[in-house]
Amino acid sequence: MAKLNNNYLKLKAGYLFPEIGRRVKSFSDSNPENAENLIRCGIGDVTEPLPLAARNAMKSAVDELGNHDTFRGYGPEQGYDFLRTAIANGDYRDNGISVEDDEIFVSDGSKCDTGNILDVFGNGNKIAITDPVYPVYVDTNVMAGNTGEANESGAYEGIHYMPCNAENGFVPEIPQERVDLIYLCYPNNPTGATATKEQLEKWVSYAREHGAVILYDAAYQAFIQDQSVPRSIYEIDGARECAIEFRSFSKNGGFTGVRCAFTVVPKELMAEGENGEKHSLHPLWSRRQSTKFNSVSYPVQKAAEALYSDDGKNQVKSLITHYMENAEKLRAACSEIGLSVYGGENAPYVWVACPDSIDSWGMFDKMLNEANVVITPGAGFGEAGEGFFRISAFNSKSNVDTVCERLKATL
DSSP: OOOGGGGGGGSOSSSSHHHHHHHHHHHHHOOOOTTOEEEEEHHHOSSSOOOOOHHHHHHHHHHHHHHHTTTSOOOTTTTTTHHHHHHIIIIIITOOOOOGGGGGESSSSSHHHHHGGGGOOOTTTOOEEEEEEOOOOOOOHHTTTTOOBTTTSSOTTTTEEEETTTTTTOOOOOOOOOOOOOEEEOOOOTTTTOOOOHHHHHHHHHHHHTOEEEEEEETTTTOOOOTTSSOGGGGGGGGGGEEEEEEEEETTSSTTTTOOEEOOOOOEEEOOOSSSSSEEHHHHHHHHHHOOOOOOOOOHHHHHTTSSSHHHHHHHHHHHHHHHHHHHHHHHHHHHOOOOOOOOOSSSSSEEEEEOOOOHHHHHHHHHIIOOOEEEEEGGGGGGGGGGGEOOOOOOHHHHHHHHHHHHHHH
């Protein structure tokens, strides 16, 4: 009989968001009338239409594919040059950050890339992950065989968990032990926290000293309002020697259903082979993408490129303003009823301490059954997330106004 990957058997019963979906479906089936009034503030899915610049570019690209003279077949696995150049200029070089076009690898999502990047790293690396954390970082390491079994609290043997709490501003302390792969996400999902330049400098210094690699998820960088907060790890001197950056068009461009993102792998970033010889990760990731990925469709890449046009930038700015105004309302409503509130100022997520005597899944059930609002329980992001819940600001203004009213009435 064929043998399976036993690492998958280590995974806990359900990934967070499918479990939320299961509970919501059960509620909806049992309460069809209330289900009609359900407002979803759980998964961070956008609600507003695609920017016009992106829609027009996509339509034009489809027309090109319908003409013999402009038709295109397979594209380059690393992404079309026009998009890689637009990204390098618009997100990096225009902001004084050195990134070359061919260091950018276009993909269909940061979720995929943060997991797939493990393909180029060997076994035996010590993994450091924040707690609470985006569950993908943990589960993909379990699948790759980088962990042991989970204990009763859900923590996996072999992972170095870095607690993030109100006391440390949800930015972890530098490990006292040696680690090899460090997952950092700022602005943070789920807490909405940000890291200062001084804090990131310490991480870069640690990584360079110990030969570690920082896997930096900057998917929410476009929502930063405070201009002193770094948008890229490459704003830090030396980061090109120790960090890979992941970004996405999903939230700032409304591309959750369109699918386009990118990963930056600097050419000077090195890792060690089994014989101790150092190798650049850039050609290895390029080879991985060429072998396992067919890139993103031409119309989607043209739509992404259009976000860097003047019209596109203005339309993206409007989307960000919309969601951040929602976040401000949610923060205010939670504060008004006496809850401790974090995030929501430089990120579209509001991280809220549960009322006394209610755990995070209890809070989820209470909001679902009494307020008909879907939130995300903090425990789903790790042990340190217990006692908190996350509210997503990705919604219409009218829905957010209603959620604020229901929060006040329920709590």
